[in-house]
Amino acid sequence: MNDQFTAAAAVLKKLNQHGHEAFFVGGCVRDLILKVPVNDIDIATSAKPEEVIAVFPKTIPVGIEHGTVIVREAGVSYEVTTFRTEGEYTDFRRPSSVSFTASLEQDLARRDFTFNAMAMDEEMRLYDPFGGKRALQNKVIETVGDSRERFTEDPLRIMRAFRFAAKLGFILEERTKSAAGDLAFLLKKISAERKRDEWLKLLSSPYAVRALKMMESLSCLQQLPGLSSASTELSAADWTNLRTNAERMALLALLLKKTEILHFLREWKLSSSDIKMTSAILSAVSVCRLPLSWNLYTSGVDTVISALRVCGAAAGFCTYAEEERMQQAYQQLPIHARSELPVSGLEVSRFTGEKPGPWLGELLMMLEKAVVTGEITCSKEDVIQYIRRWKDERNPPSHA
Structure with missing residues (x-):
């Protein structure tokens, strides 16, 4: 058994000893089957929140109204959530109500994709009522139950489908794919913050180009902020x-x-x-034609x-x-900051005999550029000569 699960099994065992069912659920089960690193271990239980709190000495009731309690066990935090069913979604994000249930299968039925609707008990026996393991083996993404219903409840699930495609290299099962395309317009109902988080995860995933091509083919990209004119340029990069x-x-x-x-x-x-x-x-891209230094x-x-x-x-x-x-070129620059010039702003002001003003910042930048681009060396003598020339050009001698 994976060391993370061995440690977390102590939570399941204690709940079982107090007469409650308890299972590992969701992404941790999926990732264990895929043999990829597991981030967080989530636990679902038949115990009500107050019963969970009664079992463990260290708990944090972070989402008790939704059945979630954080349990601290051996210095590690675990989210423990009561089996639940959900009412109708009225805001394209959250269910209007949550009801606790004694059924693991009912709890799994509310989840988004079949490979996220699996559970394992303390003995690591798999409970897979919706065929999540088969979906992993076939490398497909499919919703639990009716795809149109799942995506209408929370349209962000459309983006999550593509994000999993980008992460795992999977394709969308046909019903899921069809519903994603038909309901893509609902993405406009989702807050930009939620879309941003999924979008950035997608772009950072190893199969991002494949997912972008899927989104292009289903006209999903055009529903995202500022992407109404997007075509094939994104998947070509x-x-x-x-x-x-x-x-x-x-x-x-x-x-x-x-x-x-x-x-x-x-x-x-x-x-x-x-x-x-x-x-x-x-900005750095736009000035790339300037001297590299x-x-x-x-x-x-x-x-x-x-x-x-x-x-x-x-x-x-x-x-x-x-x-x-670029790293080598940067290290070879004669200076890396204005403070490394051999003269200070105060010295420049004294040398020119002029009061500080906007001209001083402009001259210091001219000095920086002259030194950095090799027009002059960074010696005090060269810098003073440059200032003298600047002063002469600024105040040419008058002729009687």
Whole structure:
């Protein structure tokens, strides 16, 4: 038995000893069968929340109205949720009501996909009433029950289907595929934040291009923020070498030839830090024709390398060698910050005899660029000569 499950089995055992049924459920069972790393272990039980709290000395009632209690066991937190059924979905996200049940099968029946509707008991016996293991073996994504009903309850499940396709390399089962295409328009009912989270997970997955092609074929991409004009350019790019969400969103904006960048990024409800970094990457892309040394200096090596990856992904070429060259070029810059100039702003002001003003910042930037691009060396003598020439050009001698 997997060490994680061995430790978590203590929770199941205690619940069983107190007369309650308890099972591992959902994604942890799926990932165990797939033999991939398991992130979180979730547990479902016939015990009511108050009964769970009575069994364990350390609990946190995080979602007790929905039947969820966090149990702390041997220093690890486990979400333990009472078997439940759900009422109608009225807001395309949450059920209008939740009812506790004693039936594991009823609890599994409310889940999205068959491979997420499996359970295992303390002895690791599999309970699979909807054929989830078969779906994994056949590498297909299929909903539990009626696909149209599942997607209408929460249209985000359409995006989750494609995200699993991107993660696992699976295809959509025909009924599931047909319903996803027919109901794609419902994605507009979902908040941008929820779509963003699934979208970024999809783009960071190993089979992202395959999933994007599926979305294109079913006209699902056009339902996402700012993607109404998307066609085949997204699936033609290579997303696998990108490292951050900022790089992925920069590539998206580049492929779609977006001009109102901030508006586009805000449509996706990105964090302010992601917006700032994405904008910086796109700026580095736009000034790539400037001398490399100056681009590295002003943008920073990490941003320039991100811009390089984005350009490589758009054009379909590998950038590993170029990334190494960028690192070396950055290390060889004569300075890496204004503070490394051999003169300070105060010294420049004294030397010119002028009061500080906007001219001072402009001159310091001119000095930085002259040093970085090799026009002058970083010696104090060269810098002072540059300032003297600047002063003469600014205040040419008068002739009687």
